[in-house]
Amino acid sequence: MRFRLRAARVALLLAASGCFIFHRGKSDPRPGVDVPAGEIALNVTNHNYLDVVIYVLHDGQQTRVGIVTGSSSSLLFVPIRLLGMGHELQLYGRAIGSDAFARTETLILQPGQYIEWTLETDLRRSSVGVF
Numbered sequence: 001m002r003f004r005l006r007a008a009r010v011a012l013l014l015a016a017s018g019c020f021i022f023h024r025g026k027s028d029p030r031p032g033v034d035v036p037a038g039e040i041a042l043n044v045t046n047h048n049y050l051d052v053v054i055y056v057l058h059d060g061q062q063t064r065v066g067i068v069t070g071s072s073s074s075l076l077f078v079p080i081r082l083l084g085m086g087h088e089l090q091l092y093g094r095a096i097g098s099d100a101f102a103r104t105e106t107l108i109l110q111p112g113q114y115i116e117w118t119l120e121t122d123l124r125r126s127s128v129g130v131f
Contacts, residue, residue, distance in 0.1 A: 039077040041114035050095040057090040102126040
């Protein structure tokens with residue numbers, strides 16, 4: 001009886017540690033919200049204390065897609081029609097009450113991908129990722 005109990009404990013310990021070892025660092029890359037058809041999810045984290053107006057630069061035009069309050073996050077949806085011919089766009093954020101702004105490099109998007117944009121206190125140091 002003791003042998004079975006000890007064997008069961010060892011098996012449970014090995015199974016539990018295996019889950020942690022083999023699943024470490026693997027997170028679900030998809031956004032936690034259902035994205036409407038024909039739109040791209042844009043998650044903006046604003047570490048700046050000012051509100052920032054978010055625009056999409058595409059085909060030589062600038063289209064406003066939303067605003068992110070200072071020191072908060074917001075999930076915005078970008079219509080897929082704003083993608084350029086090569087499925088590309090740029091993001092531009094302008095702080096309200098300041099001449100500070102952030103601009104991303106040209107982003108190339110494929111169907112099903114989403115954008116994470118982190119605006120820092122100094123908007124010039126902001127970073128973006130496409131997942």
